[in-house]
Amino acid sequence: MNEIAEIADTDAKAVAQMKVRDLIERVAGSVEQNKKDVRTIVEATLVELGKAMEAGESLNLPPFGRVRIANQKADATGQLLTLKLRRGGEKKPGKNAGKEALAGAGEAS
Template identity: 30%
Template sequence: MATTKKTPTQAKTLKVPETAPAMAPKGTAAGAEPEVVVTESPTIVGPELKKKELIDIIVARSGVKKRDVKPVVDAMLAVLGETISDGREMNLAPLGKLKITRMKKTTKAHIITTRLRRTDPQPTDAPDPLAQAAE
């Protein structure tokens, strides 16, 4: 019995179920490709913030000495890391509300996916709602 070998140029054809035209959205042809619409604009991500730079920024904003800021930042980061790894939600005022959406443990790492919701800052250049007293 002789067998024929398939050559790489022969492609398999898939049989499309007869229900495919019924599943097509209204107003489109059964064989038409769907159009993908992307409304989000790409965001440009800057360099990541390292702990050393974070400490320098806090020293500059607060006026506290670096030797006093470093243990506080280390303790704060440790507490935030433990809270996230426990799966707890956080609501920290200027940062926003952080919610854990997924947790996955791999052999080398613990992958935690989060969502951070921030409110839009209120404009500070608005005029004072109270009228000034007449002189």
């Protein structure tokens, strides 16, 4: 049984949580770069994402998904944003799927 399933079994309210250091470690491992260089890029990316959300922008970041602000309010502790994330599945074929092209790649003039 994996770690997430074990957490869910022991405490229904416990949720697995990724922190910045975990993200940096995973990214560094997947691109085979040192953590110091990756840390700079990840932290700058998170700052820019935060700025975009504060400005009311929605995000379209495949393969992560589309994120939009569903509700927002400010209180004494800061700004509270309720976000909606839409993750895409397989792309649906377009209306021209399966149709043959009129000209080959080398035939276009």
